[in-house]
Each structure stands twice: as structure tokens, then as C-alpha cells.
Amino acid sequence: MGKTRVVIVGAGVVGLSAALQLSEAGNYDITVAETDHIGSGSSSRSVGIVETQYIEHFDIEVRAYGHRFIRALAEQSDLQLHMNGYLRLADSDATLGQYELSVARQRECGVGDAQVLDVDDVKALIPFMEMSDRAGALLGASDFYLDGYLFANLMAARARDNGVTVLQRARVLECEWTADGEAELRTERGTLHADLVVNAAGAWAGRVGEILGAPVTLYPELHHAVTVVSKTAAASRIPSVMDYVPGDGAEGVYLRPEGESEFFAGLHSEQASRSAVDLDDVPLSAVDGDFVAALAESFSTRFPGLEDAQLGSGWSGLFPMSFDSRPLVGPHPANEQVICALGSGGNGIQLSPAIGRTVVEYVRGERPSMAAPGSDWDPQRMPANPGDIAGIQQSTPTSGVRE
Incomplete structure (x- = not known):
């Protein structure tokens, strides 16, 4: 019996995680087709936080x-993980109570070092942060950040070692399904034949879905980040900070160290605005002036002790947001030969290992160990009529983070 042919569309961290794990899982002929180059989309523009x-x-x-997968990969390679920890602020005592529940559940999932901090503990950890309007925080001591571009290229190299073909500059142009269920994908580098196709095209997954005859409603949102320079803060000894309160209708400021005297900063929300950008004209090298003004105000309010902080250069990236702000992972309702691996929003790097594993389990005909049918990631929840989306309540995760 010949190998099952799988074409994965998209060589970002999600598509490459699926390719790498599938290459270790069985008898498959795997090709990754990428429009540009490895990690060229959101993966290379992420701030790379991995947390629980x-x-x-x-x-x-x-x-x-994802934590375990990435740490194991780093132990076998030269991928650098910056183990600075991650701090999630709490706006109330009720939220702190939820954080205590998180600590218990993290222990059940093998994460043993999360802890709830009171205001004094937080101030001792980060003296320059304003905490008069916050009740404390949740600290993940073993959380880390990495370079998304290097992570993507490491997985691509490992996948290639396992026999995966990674085609760059191979935009998918058309797809025809034959009578015997074979997909013929015409790309800029020739025609690919597949028994199964994985849509892991990130912000472009909506377009790819249309080509495959497996449509999805996706909102590619433009988000920005800037560098912050401070000579007084020892950045390398400070955990990443997220001051986002899910469901309050406002964006929260985040701060992630970069080297000894710099940070990356931005504003985060977990919910889709349902306003998409023009993918043919995305200003990824520019930062919106209104964003800079909003960030400057939020930054000075939350971190008043960084009096010498200066906003530096910035960049933009795309969040591929689904209709309800949750990933779509599994067979498409209209065509089970198309496996969705999309809609990870601003969480693609930390979710990519679990998305990849779920794809592998579906490809192998197994019940997924984490995101099984009926889970929050099940594509079957998509409305048959895109017009029905307007009335769907967006999910509000109890705690979220930009990558």
C-alpha cells in the first residue's frame, strides 16, 4: 500500500508543527507549500511568548x-529559550480566586511552578510597575519567549530530515478534486497531488479555504508592537507582563524583555474585532500613529517608574482571528479531506504544537487526545451560512496573551 499523500498549505509555525509531528507518526508523503518563505508571515512577527x-x-x-514540545525541541538543538517567566495581572480579588484555580489545574497538566502573588510580591518583582488598581498577579515562573522565525526554521529543518518536502515560493493557485477524491493543487511551482490537504495558511487561510472548496470565515487583524528602550531597567531579569483583563472591552498593555535594556511592548485583546485588513495591501513595516499614542498612554500609566523609557521602532503583524476567536482544528464540515489548522489569533506559537498534534491524530484516524470532536476547536461549530456569524457570541477565554 502506498503512502498517504498530505499537502500542508503554509510554512508558519502551525503548518510546520503539523508537518514535523506527522513525519514522525507513520507512512506519509508530506509536502508543505508556502507562498513566500518559511516563517515569513505572523510567525516571524510575533513577540514569541509561550505560557500557560x-x-x-x-x-x-x-x-x-506546547510548553513541553518546544522545550524538548530546544534541548535537542541550539534554539534559545529565554526563561524569564510570565506575569498576568489581576484586576480584582475575584480574579485572584480564578488564578488559584488556574494554579491547581496547571498542576494537573504537569505545570508545577505557577503561583499567585499579592501586590507586595509583584512590587518586589517589578518595582517600576503601578499596582494601586490591581489586586495581584499570576506568575508562571517557567514560561519563556523565543524567536518565532528561528523556531519555524528549526521545525522545517527537522521535518526535511524526516523526508518532508518544503516548497517555498509555491503559492496555491487552484485546486480540483477528482472523482476518486484526489486533490490536484496547482501552485507556482507545479502541480501537487494529495489525498488530504491541511489548511494552515495563517492570515491567508480564508483565501486558501475558498480555493480548496472548504470555506472558512477568518478576520486577518493588523496588530502592532514597538521597542521600548530604558537604561535604568535590568530588562533581562524581569518577567513578561500582561495587563489584559479578558471581557472588559479594552485592550491591555504587555511588556516583554529584549536583551539588557530593551523591551517589546504592545496592546492586546483576545476578541476579534471582525474587521479584516486588505491582504493585498498590508502595511507590515509601518506602525499606526493612533496605536503609538494609545500605547504611550497605557505604558506610562502601568509603568510610571520607567521614567527614561523611550518608544523606538515598531512593526506590525497579522492575527488570523476566527469568527468566535477560537482556533478551528479538524476536518472541514464541507469536505473531510481538508483538515483545518487555522484561526489561532495571537497565540499561534504557543498553540502550534497542540494544533499540529491534533492534525496528526485526525490524519491517522484517531480520536484527538486534547481537541476531540465537540471541543472548543471543533470546526463543526462553524455556521453553515456565514451570514449567521453576526449573531454568534465570541468566546471570552478567562485569560489570554499575545504570542
Whole structure:
């Protein structure tokens, strides 16, 4: 019996995680088709945070798997993980109570060093942060950040060693399904034949879905980040900070160290605005002036002790947001030969290992160990009529983070 042919569309961290794990899982002929180059989309523009500071067990479980997967990969390579920790601020005592529940659930998922801090503990850890309007925080001591571009290229190299073909500059142009269920994908580098196709095209997954005859409603949102320079803060000894309160309708400021005297900063929200950018004209090298003004105000309010802080250069990236702000992972309702691996929003790096594993389990005909049918990631929840999306309540994860 010949190998099952699988074409994965997209060579970002999600597509490459699926390719790498599938190459280790069985008898498959795997090709990754990428429009540009490896990691050229959102993966290379992420701030690369990997953490488990969520409340719901499922949200923690999938991230704990990503934690283990990435750390194991780093131990076998020269991929550098910056183990600075991650701090999630709490706006109330009730939120702190939820954080205590998170600590217990993280232990169930194998994460043993999360802890709840009171205001004094936080001030001792980060003296320059304003905490008069916050009740404390949730600290993940073993959380880390990495370079998304290097992570993507490492997985691509490992996948190639396992026999995976990675085609760059191979935009998918058309797809025809034959009578015997074979997909013929015409790309800029020739025609590919597949028994199964994985849509892992990130912000472009909506377009790819149309080509495959497996449409998805996706909102590619433009988000920005800037560098912050401070000579007084020992950045390398400070955990990443997220001051986002899910569900309050406002964006929260985040701060991630970069070297000894710099940080990356931005504003985060977990919910889709349902306003997409023009993918043919995305200003990825520019930062919106209104964003800079909003960030400057939020930054000075939360970090008043960094009096010498100066905003530096910035960049933009795309969040591929689904209709309800949750990933879509599994067979498409209209065509089970198309496996969705999309809609990870601003969490692609930390979710990519669990998304990849779920794809592998579906390809192998197994019941997924984490995101099984009926889970928050099940594509079957997509409305048959895109017009029905307007009335769907967006999910509000109990705690979220930009990558």
C-alpha cells in the first residue's frame, strides 16, 4: 500500500508543527507549500511568548503540551529559550480566586511552578510597575519567549530530515478534486497531488479555504508592537507582563524583555474585532500613529517608574482571528479531506504544537487526545451560512496573551 499523500498549505509555525509531528507518526508523503518563505508571515512577527496562564483546563492543557514540545525541541538543538517567566495581572480579588484555580489545574497538566502573588510580591518583582488598581498577579515562573522565525526554521529543518518536502515560493493557485477524491493543487511551482490537504495558511487561510472548496470565515487583524528602550531597567531579569483583563472591552498593555535594556511592548485583546485588513495591501513595516499614542498612554500609566523609557521602532503583524476567536482544528464540515489548522489569533506559537498534534491524530484516524470532536476547536461549530456569524457570541477565554 502506498503512502498517504498530505499537502500542508503554509510554512508558519502551525503548518510546520503539523508537518514535523506527522513525519514522525507513520507512512506519509508530506509536502508543505508556502507562498513566500518559511516563517515569513505572523510567525516571524510575533513577540514569541509561550505560557500557560489560563483558567479553563482545556486552555491550559493545550499550552502545557506546547510548553513541553518546544522545550524538548530546544534541548535537542541550539534554539534559545529565554526563561524569564510570565506575569498576568489581576484586576480584582475575584480574579485572584480564578488564578488559584488556574494554579491547581496547571498542576494537573504537569505545570508545577505557577503561583499567585499579592501586590507586595509583584512590587518586589517589578518595582517600576503601578499596582494601586490591581489586586495581584499570576506568575508562571517557567514560561519563556523565543524567536518565532528561528523556531519555524528549526521545525522545517527537522521535518526535511524526516523526508518532508518544503516548497517555498509555491503559492496555491487552484485546486480540483477528482472523482476518486484526489486533490490536484496547482501552485507556482507545479502541480501537487494529495489525498488530504491541511489548511494552515495563517492570515491567508480564508483565501486558501475558498480555493480548496472548504470555506472558512477568518478576520486577518493588523496588530502592532514597538521597542521600548530604558537604561535604568535590568530588562533581562524581569518577567513578561500582561495587563489584559479578558471581557472588559479594552485592550491591555504587555511588556516583554529584549536583551539588557530593551523591551517589546504592545496592546492586546483576545476578541476579534471582525474587521479584516486588505491582504493585498498590508502595511507590515509601518506602525499606526493612533496605536503609538494609545500605547504611550497605557505604558506610562502601568509603568510610571520607567521614567527614561523611550518608544523606538515598531512593526506590525497579522492575527488570523476566527469568527468566535477560537482556533478551528479538524476536518472541514464541507469536505473531510481538508483538515483545518487555522484561526489561532495571537497565540499561534504557543498553540502550534497542540494544533499540529491534533492534525496528526485526525490524519491517522484517531480520536484527538486534547481537541476531540465537540471541543472548543471543533470546526463543526462553524455556521453553515456565514451570514449567521453576526449573531454568534465570541468566546471570552478567562485569560489570554499575545504570542
